[in-house]
Amino acid sequence: MTTSPAYAAVDWGTSSFRLWLIDTEGQVLEESRSSEGMTTAAKAGFSTILESHLSAFSAPDDLPVIICGMAGARQGWVEAGYVDVPAALPAVLTAAAVVPDAKRDIRILPGIAQRGTAPDVMRGEETQLLGARDGSVIGEQLFCMPGTHSKWVRLSGETVTGFASFMTGELFDVISKNSILQHAVKDAGDFDGSHPVFLAAIKSAFDHPARATNLVFTVRSGQLLDGLDATGAAARLSGTLIGAEIAGGMADGWQRKELDAPIKLIASGRLQDLYEAAFDALNLPFNTIDADEAVRRGLSQAAKTVFGGNT
Amino acid sequence: MTTSPAYAAVDWGTSSFRLWLIDTEGQVLEESRSSEGMTTAAKAGFSTILESHLSAFSAPDDLPVIICGMAGARQGWVEAGYVDVPAALPAVLTAAAVVPDAKRDIRILPGIAQRGTAPDVMRGEETQLLGARDGSVIGEQLFCMPGTHSKWVRLSGETVTGFASFMTGELFDVISKNSILQHAVKDAGDFDGSHPVFLAAIKSAFDHPARATNLVFTVRSGQLLDGLDATGAAARLSGTLIGAEIAGGMADGWQRKELDAPIKLIASGRLQDLYEAAFDALNLPFNTIDADEAVRRGLSQAAKTVFGGNT
Numbered sequence: 045m046t047t048s049p050a051y052a053a054v055d056w057g058t059s060s061f062r063l064w065l066i067d068t069e070g071q072v073l074e075e076s077r078s079s080e081g082m083t084t085a086a087k088a089g090f091s092t093i094l095e096s097h098l099s100a101f102s103a104p105d106d107l108p109v110i111i112c113g114m115a116g117a118r119q120g121w122v123e124a125g126y127v128d129v130p131a132a133l134p135a136v137l138t139a140a141a142v143v144p145d146a147k148r149d150i151r152i153l154p155g156i157a158q159r160g161t162a163p164d165v166m167r168g169e170e171t172q173l174l175g176a177r178d179g180s181v182i183g184e185q186l187f188c189m190p191g192t193h194s195k196w197v198r199l200s201g202e203t204v205t206g207f208a209s210f211m212t213g214e215l216f217d218v219i220s221k222n223s224i225l226q227h228a229v230k231d232a233g234d235f236d237g238s239h240p241v242f243l244a245a246i247k248s249a250f251d252h253p254a255r256a257t258n259l260v261f262t263v264r265s266g267q268l269l270d271g272l273d274a275t276g277a278a279a280r281l282s283g284t285l286i287g288a289e290i291a292g293g294m295a296d297g298w299q300r301k302e303l304d305a306p307i308k309l310i311a312s313g314r315l316q317d318l319y320e321a322a323f324d325a326l327n328l329p330f331n332t333i334d335a336d337e338a339v340r341r342g343l344s345q346a347a348k349t350v351f352g353g354n355t
Numbered sequence: 356m357t358t359s360p361a362y363a364a365v366d367w368g369t370s371s372f373r374l375w376l377i378d379t380e381g382q383v384l385e386e387s388r389s390s391e392g393m394t395t396a397a398k399a400g401f402s403t404i405l406e407s408h409l410s411a412f413s414a415p416d417d418l419p420v421i422i423c424g425m426a427g428a429r430q431g432w433v434e435a436g437y438v439d440v441p442a443a444l445p446a447v448l449t450a451a452a453v454v455p456d457a458k459r460d461i462r463i464l465p466g467i468a469q470r471g472t473a474p475d476v477m478r479g480e481e482t483q484l485l486g487a488r489d490g491s492v493i494g495e496q497l498f499c500m501p502g503t504h505s506k507w508v509r510l511s512g513e514t515v516t517g518f519a520s521f522m523t524g525e526l527f528d529v530i531s532k533n534s535i536l537q538h539a540v541k542d543a544g545d546f547d548g549s550h551p552v553f554l555a556a557i558k559s560a561f562d563h564p565a566r567a568t569n570l571v572f573t574v575r576s577g578q579l580l581d582g583l584d585a586t587g588a589a590a591r592l593s594g595t596l597i598g599a600e601i602a603g604g605m606a607d608g609w610q611r612k613e614l615d616a617p618i619k620l621i622a623s624g625r626l627q628d629l630y631e632a633a634f635d636a637l638n639l640p641f642n643t644i645d646a647d648e649a650v651r652r653g654l655s656q657a658a659k660t661v662f663g664g665n666t
Contacts, residue, residue, distance in 0.1 A: 058535075118579070163576040164569075193535075193572060209572040214534050222529040223522070224369075224504075253565035254603040257596070258475075261504060261520040265474040268429070285568070292565040 049073050051108045051351060052098060053343035056090075056115035057081050057168055058192065062336075063097045065107075070344050074101045082114040090121035091146065108149040110347045112339065113168035116141060116152040126157035126165065131204040133177060136170050137349040151350050156204055164209050168339070169195045169310075175341030176310050176333045177202060187308045188293060189335070190286075190315040192217075196293035210289040216282055219260065225281065228267040232278035236314075237321025241276040245283025246290075246322045253291040259284045286322050294328075306330050310338050360384050362419045362662060363409060364654035367401075367426035368392050368479055369503065373647075374408045376418075381655050385412045393425040401432035402457065419460040421658045423650065424479035427452060427463040437468035437476065442515045444488060447481050448660040462661050467515055475520050479650070480506045480621075486652030487621050487644045488513060498619045499604060500646070501597075501626040503528075507604035521600040527593055530571065536592065539578040543589035547625075548632020552587040556594025557601075557633045564602040570595045597633050605639075617641050621649050 049065035056062075059081035065074040080093045094109065116124030124141040140151035155167035169189050176187070177199065184205075187197040192213040198206045220229050235242060249256055263280050266272035272280065306329035309319055316332060323330045360376035367373075370392035376385040391404045405420065427435030435452035451462035466478035480500050487498070488510065495516075498508040503524035509517045531540050546553060560567055574591050577583035583591070617640035620630055627643060634641045 157580055158576075159580055162569075163573050163580040165576045165579055208566065208569045209576070210568045211534070211572050212568060215530075215568060218529050218533040219526075222533045223525050252603075252606060253567070254599065254606040255519065256564070256567060256603070257521045257523060257526060257600060258473075258519045258603055261522050262474050265469075265476045265520070268476055269468055269470055269474040288565065289568060292563075292567070292569055295563060295565040 047071070047073065049101075049103060049107055051110060051347045052103060053340060053347060054094065054109060054111040054113075054115070055168060055171070055339045055343070056085070056111055056113040056120075058083060058114050061085070061093065061097070062339075063094075064340055064343075065101055065103060066340075066344060066347070072340070076100065082117065082120050085115070085121070086119060090115060094150075106148055108151075108347070108351050110140070110151050110153070110343050110350060112153040112171035112343060112346070116154060117167055120152075122152055124152040124154040126155045127170075129156060129158040129204055129206060130200075131156045131170075133170065133174050133199075133202045133204065134349075136174065137346050140346065140350050149351065151346075153346055156207070158207060162206075162208065164207055166195055166197075166207060166209070169197070170204070171342035171346065172310050172335060172338040173197060173199065173204070173342070174345055175338040175343070176308065178308075183305070185305050185308055186293075187310060188290075188319065188330075189310045190319050194289055194293075196289075208293065210292060212285045212289045216285055219281060220278065225260070225263050225277070228263050228272070228277040229274055229281065232274040235275050235279045235282075237317045237319075239276070239279040241272070242279035242283040242318070243321065243325045245280045246287040246325050249284045249287030250291045250326055253288045253295075256284060256288040259288075282318065283322070286318060290322060290326065290328070308333060310335050312336050358382070358384065360412075360414060360418055362421060362658045363414060364651060364658065365405065365420060365422040365424075365426070366479060366482070366650045366654070367396070367422055367424040367431075369394060369425050372396070372404065372408070373650075374405075375651055375654075376412055376414060377651075377655060377658070383651070387411065393428065393431050396426070396432070397430060401426060405461075417459055419462075419658070419662050421451070421462055421464070421654050421661060423464040423482035423654060423657070427465060428478055431463075433463055435463040435465040435478075437466045438481075440467060440469040440515055440517060441511075442467045442481075444481065444485050444510075444513045444515065445660075447485065448657050451657065451661050460662070462657075464657055467518070469518060473517075473519065475518055477506055477508075477518060477520070480508070481515070482653035482657065483621050483646060483649040484508060484510065484515070484653070485656055486649040486654075487619065489619075494616070496616050496619055497604075498621055499601075499630065499641075500621045501600075501630050505600055505604075507600075519604065521603060523596045523600045527596055530592060531589065536571070536574050536588070539574050539583070539588040540585055540592065543585040546586050546590045546593075548628045548630075550587070550590040552583070553590035553594040553629070554632065554636045556591045557598040557636050560595045560598030561602045561637055564599045564606075567595060567599040570599075593629065594633075597629060601633060601637065601639070619644060621646050623647050 061080040143150035158164040189195040312335040372391040454461035469475040500506040623646040
């Protein structure tokens with residue numbers, strides 16, 4: 045390290061752990077990633093995992109740590125509660141929970157909850173939103189945050205006015221592994237957003253979301269009748285689930301025509317490619333914001349607010 | 356047995372096996388049920404399982420056997436092929452496959468395939484349709500056949516003109532067991548079609564099918580935020596999947612307004628109760644036909660055609 049870290053920032057999800065050491069200028073000095081998410085940490089110990097990553101970088105014993113994500117869930121490290129919708133994003137910064145009896149100052153950011161007839165929760169995405177928001181946009185913005193439980197979030201100025209989670213990523217996983225479709229997708233190769241079967245499925249599911257669980261079944265019948273190969277089968281399953289999600293994310297009170305800006309896609313890597321291809325195929329205007337950068341920027345803003353001037 | 360059996364009729368599904376011994380008058384003399392479906396039989400041997408059920412009833416060695424269902428699939432006992440849509444139901448009767456090298460005459464009925472842009476397959480349901488059809492109806496009828504892979508079938512006279520499979524039952528199973536929702540539905544008690552959470556979910560998913568995978572997620576968020584109990588969680592998951600299926604079954608070219616008769620629900624037991632409650636809640640006219648009776652009547656018709664006068 046050329047300069048000293050001012051704090052550590054951690055994005056602690058259900059199945060992933062990411063840590064950055066950041067200096068007072070906001071520069072990333074070190075980065076580490078692992079699969080030690082909440083599920084692993086609940087058994088191995090949150091403190092043990094965090095400290096092992098910090099000591100690998102010889103981080104000082106008094107380095108403060110700011111955390112977002114599932115570490116703040118009820119079944120996580122320390123429950124960090126929720127800020128309720130309508131939720132002003134800056135309120136997230138000031139509601140962090142303190143990890144008690146730790147040798148260093150460790151804070152966990154709260155999630156956001158939507159109570160009422162469409163109950164919903166997020167943990168981690170609120171921090172991405174903090175880092176991704178464009179303060180210059182005054183009106184309504186619609187954010188799409190793909191993942192295990194994709195979030196579609198409506199932001200009015202700096203206030204989250206509503207959101208919806210879609211089980212897209214998890215459904216792809218459990219259907220691929222545990223349903224009869226496991227035979228159809230077995231040994232599937234990689235595919236990207238240009239795969240014609242993926243794009244056709246995006247359009248079908250977006251146009252006919254009510255047929256989604258039927259379109260999913262055509263992964264199997266397509267294999268039986270049309271010789272659909274394993275990679276095509278995986279592409280059809282993925283395209284169907286993503287197409288239905290986009291239809292749902294924009295349904296009802298969420299129509300694009302009410303929005304004042306293109307959809308903001310917060311994504312990186314493979315999901316960025318698939319969702320960009322999907323939006324293009326559906327002729328939906330969008331801008332992409334890198335998800336890793338967004339969460340890091342959000343954590344940095346939180347650190348400045350929580351730990352004050354030294355960070 | 357008071358009279359001698361003329362044949363055995365078998366409905367051999369993916370996960371269930373049902374056998375009836377039937378006399379020349381069409382009366383059921385014996386019945387046996389087990390969970391030795393195709394999956395079990397592929398390992399234990401189809402012949403072994405069939406003969407063990409027959410010998411338990413001291414059935415004669417030359418008793419012929421008519422079979423429908425997954426025993427005729429590629430991964431089943433003997434592949435019985437498909438009759439293609441548009442498929443006249445009587446054509447199913449004459450396309451049975453013969454099991455070679457068996458000590459008795461064993462025939463397996465073919466399925467029905469829909470080729471083209473909406474590939475789909477059924478095995479077993481064609482035999483239920485044979486037993487459930489009402490020859491007096493000339494126009495279009497819509498059949499709903501709930502199950503692991505629910506079928507919605509359009510019949511014009513005696514011809515299947517199109518159908519769609521929905522993965523409702525299997526999705527309920529894999530989501531309940533393998534997704535994050537397993538925690539919400541753990542130790543759920545029984546619920547029936549009158550459960551208010553089930554009925555509310557039916558209406559939500561039917562009205563907003565594009566939000567189905569979001570509504571599924573509210574099983575979890577409802578537990579976190581509203582204290583939804585495990586039975587309510589299972590009822591919400593079930594109602595969401597069934598409501599979305601009904602929306603999809605009636606979508607696009609399948610609207611009830613084009614039909615000349617109420618929806619025909621072919622079901623029995625628990626699924627009958629849930630789907631009847633769903634149709635009532637949605638104000639959709641329907642008649643119920645018992646699924647067990649339908650498949651037995653269909654197998655009896657097949658036996659008469661295949662084995663001739665003695666049956």
